[in-house]
Amino acid sequence: MKLFNWFSRSSAPIARERLQILLAHERNERHQPDLLGVLREEILTLISRHVSFDPDKVQIKMDRGKSVSTLAVDIEIPNSFGAPGETSQHRRPRSKRLRNDGARTMDQRVA
């Protein structure tokens, strides 16, 4: 094969490598068909135990990078949030990331 690579027409090795990488990734995803759905469900259950919010105002996004992937969870929480069950009348006009929220951050909760 090395010998053939000297000639520029040998593109099959590239095809093989691209396929191997892609299919390894796609097969992995097939086994966890709805990873985002499961994450969403579990994260929302966890947070709703402590804070009440509108389930429609939740955005969960996954970005796959080359070496690192990011999971962004964006939950809009009313300013006067309280224990679950308490309904709040005032909502923040724009959604704000939970981790940027001045009152309580995810980091503090985890710590």
Place this chain on the structure above:
Amino acid sequence: MKDKKSARVVVVTSGKGGVGKTTSTAALGAALAHLGEKVVVIDFDVGLRNLDLVMGAERRVVFDLINVIHGVAKLPQALIRDKRLENLNLLPASQTRDKDALTEEGVAKVIAELRSKFDWIICDSPAGIERGATLAMRYADTAVIVTNPEVSSVRDSDRIIGLLDSKTEKAERGEYVDKHLLVTRYHPWRAARGEMLAIDDVLEILSVPLLGIIPESEEVLRASNVGSPVTLNSPASPPARAYFEAARRLKGETIPMHVPSESRGIFNKLFGRKAA
């Protein structure tokens, strides 16, 4: 109906369109019939039927698969017996645009009825992974995955393999659909020059045993032009010989794997390989 048969249900599938599913269904069906087996080929491509055309029966279609499912016609009325081989039959697809015309229960009933009358039921799957394709594979015992040595075809085949392992009745019962890879439109010299994925590359990536390698040939186009399976139209041609060998492997025979060629010998020596 006289002798109690129990057919093997084979789905010819690929995911990607244009790789040779219909050609391969016709060629394998005719080859098996030529070997003395009782064969029915079913076109599952509702709305875009073509198996009738490739088999030269387009002017003899009266009733179709959907008519049988809906009770408009009885199964024997819809079956078209091949003019060249009397034990080769075709059940055509309909031209309806209604995608929901094909139902799971309907297909199950038709397959069950055919099982007692034939040795082989070969289902020609439509391209894609929609209803038609999943129903074509639904009751399969065996799958023939048609793949071109090209990236998009290999990727789609991998997707189809995933579906065969999860969406078929056998898979749901915890059993295993027997899978075979049929590589079509293969150019041995291009693969040797590194311009095309080699058979070993495709086998390594998909890890499905090889059923046959069909070389690219003008005979395939010629056969479809005249409406005759290549295995009947030019049985001595390289693609026909490859299909005949694939058919015998399907039957369980062990035949050394090679790529048939015009110049007998040279390629066979160069690309001779053992059956997977």
